Amino acid sequence: MASRDDIKFLSNPxxxxxxxxxxxxRKFGIKYIDYKDPDFLLQFVNEQGKVxxxxxxxxxxxxxxxxxxxxxxxxxxxxMPYVTDLLK
Amino acid sequence: xxxxxxxxxxxPVLSGDEIKATAQTYVDHLTKVGCTIVHVDEMGLQQLAYxxxxxxxxxxxxxxxxxxxxxxxxxxxLSLYRDERVMRFLTVSLDKFGVKYNxxxxxxxxGSVKKKExxxxxxxxxxxxxxxxxxxxxxxxxxxxxxxxxxxxxxVAEAPKAEEEE
Numbered sequence: 001m002a003s004r005d006d007i008k009f010l011s012n013p014x015x016x017x018x019x020x021x022x023x024x025x026r027k028f029g030i031k032y033i034d035y036k037d038p039d040f041l042l043q044f045v046n047e048q049g050k051v052x053x054x055x056x057x058x059x060x061x062x063x064x065x066x067x068x069x070x071x072x073x074x075x076x077x078x079x080m081p082y083v084t085d086l087l088k
Numbered sequence: 089x090x091x092x093x094x095x096x097x098x099x100p101v102l103s104g105d106e107i108k109a110t111a112q113t114y115v116d117h118l119t120k121v122g123c124t125i126v127h128v129d130e131m132g133l134q135q136l137a138y139x140x141x142x143x144x145x146x147x148x149x150x151x152x153x154x155x156x157x158x159x160x161x162x163x164x165x166l167s168l169y170r171d172e173r174v175m176r177f178l179t180v181s182l183d184k185f186g187v188k189y190n191x192x193x194x195x196x197x198x199g200s201v202k203k204k205e206x207x208x209x210x211x212x213x214x215x216x217x218x219x220x221x222x223x224x225x226x227x228x229x230x231x232x233x234x235x236x237x238x239x240x241x242x243x244v245a246e247a248p249k250a251e252e253e254e
Contacts, residue, residue, distance in 0.1 A: 031185035031188075032183070032186045032188070032189040035178075035180075036095065036131070038137075073178060073180070075137075076176070076178055077097065078136040078138055078140055078146070079134075079137060080137050081137040082138065
């Protein structure tokens, strides 16, 4: 039998907490998103090479649009794939 | 005065001189029309993300230039289209942030800044993590140990009593 001292909480108290999302471009003052830098753009793309939604990346609308155009441009220049599996 | 940037991929099958000549033709073409070339970036041979014309790699070139009018872009793109040595190209007009970004990149600020940021954030996080548990953990754990069992016990102790009373 576990003693009462070991039982602190009946459920994990950290489960319900939301981590605050933020726009990294606003936070770090990045004004221009380079389409020639595929390593950076890889952060905003899922395993299949699709652009991740704002709901997940936390970008503000202004910069989400810029990210999307940058990804499209770098796809055109074959720096990023249009479709793949296991990109990451 | 508008700033533009044209990136194109040259066929890697050509010899080194021919590749350089290809890039040089467009630099000459632009200067002839009256543009000022800001920078020619040779990004070198890179692997393509997907095959283009059955080629899996290409030589990337990026020419940044500024011109008074945008009329020359049509001619430039037409000649790029017609050129068999060029596999793919993209012309982009740069805003003031883009110009600044390219300038900083040339001076080597961007790469180092990013690394510093990453390093700083990486180094900062562990420090915070290290500090946080040291300072908070003993404080947190102590009251939790003292209070939590009491809280758990209290309702358990009270509940049966209430039931018994009823």
